Amino acid sequence: MLVSKQDPIVFNPILLPAHNPGPMTGRGNNTYLLVGSTGGATLIDAGIGESRHLAAIRQHLSDHRAALDQVLVTHAHPDHASGAPALASAHATARFHKYPWPEADESDVVEWRALNDGDRVLAGTESLIVLHTPGHAPDHVAFWHEASGTVFTGDLIVLGSSVMIHSSGGGDLGQYLASLERIRSLQPRQLLPAHGPAVTSPEAALTAYVNHRLARERQVIDALAAGRDTVESIAESIYDGLDPALMPAARETIRAHLDKLKKEQRAFEEDARWKA
Numbered sequence: 001m002l003v004s005k006q007d008p009i010v011f012n013p014i015l016l017p018a019h020n021p022g023p024m025t026g027r028g029n030n031t032y033l034l035v036g037s038t039g040g041a042t043l044i045d046a047g048i049g050e051s052r053h054l055a056a057i058r059q060h061l062s063d064h065r066a067a068l069d070q071v072l073v074t075h076a077h078p079d080h081a082s083g084a085p086a087l088a089s090a091h092a093t094a095r096f097h098k099y100p101w102p103e104a105d106e107s108d109v110v111e112w113r114a115l116n117d118g119d120r121v122l123a124g125t126e127s128l129i130v131l132h133t134p135g136h137a138p139d140h141v142a143f144w145h146e147a148s149g150t151v152f153t154g155d156l157i158v159l160g161s162s163v164m165i166h167s168s169g170g171g172d173l174g175q176y177l178a179s180l181e182r183i184r185s186l187q188p189r190q191l192l193p194a195h196g197p198a199v200t201s202p203e204a205a206l207t208a209y210v211n212h213r214l215a216r217e218r219q220v221i222d223a224l225a226a227g228r229d230t231v232e233s234i235a236e237s238i239y240d241g242l243d244p245a246l247m248p249a250a251r252e253t254i255r256a257h258l259d260k261l262k263k264e265q266r267a268f269e270e271d272a273r274w275k276a
């Protein structure tokens with residue numbers, strides 16, 4: 001349940017699956033519909049425009065005699081943003097908001113309005129605070145509903161899995177870890193992610209996440225110390241026996257670690273050769 005007994009506010013995000021299961025999305029994305037008492041509704045993340053997702057949104061709006069006021073997108077990755085045009089054609093009243101990332105925003109398709117860190121967005125009578133939480137993507141934001149202790153965390157955390165940091169696509173591991181710390185500092189009561197189940201023990205989950213990354217970082221440092229000096233050889237030493245289909249993702253992860261160490265002047269690169 002989202003509301004404790006002492007808590008007078010009613011805040012019931014409705015989970016609507018985006019119906020896009022796949023290798024990169026697991027069982028598919030979660031989107032969340034917030035229906036205000038005033039007849040306006042907010043959707044967090046747009047999905048991909050799949051017809052069952054669109055139908056479920058329509059049904060819930062009709063059940064609540066509500067109209068879709070706004071769509072808040074956590075970041076520009078297609079599983080979160082590419083459904084915007086379909087939503088725009090189905091809901092003429094809807095406005096679309098995200099944190100700007102000019103290289104990725106398809107501004108010719110829908111008109112994106114800019115979210116900024118610290119903005120308060122009204123969803124019905126409830127306010128959500130925009131938290132710029134880069135690392136997985138440069139434009140990544142989370143939405144903080146303080147009264148219920150809920151954070152809509154987008155792709156910051158996926159229970160039972162780890163989040164990809166695409167260092168070649170604007171990802172930054174150092175920023176990502178800082179974003180996790182920022183969420184932890186809020187002492188939230190629950191996290192509602194864009195993939196996987198709700199996180200009901202945020203402190204434990206976020207701590208485990210940070211510790212996992214730091215353990216991986218130590219492995220990378222050890223591999224460098226042992227004389228492994230390319231992304232490929234470091235990845236092979238750490239992910240020995242990994243399904244070859246997953247090796248590109250493993251190399252991307254190692255690259256993200258090396259980039260972080262480089263920024264911290266703990267590793268150096270010359271002609272694609274690395275040393276500690």
Ligand SMILES: [Zn+2]
Binds near residue numbers: 136155
């Ligand atoms: Zn993503």
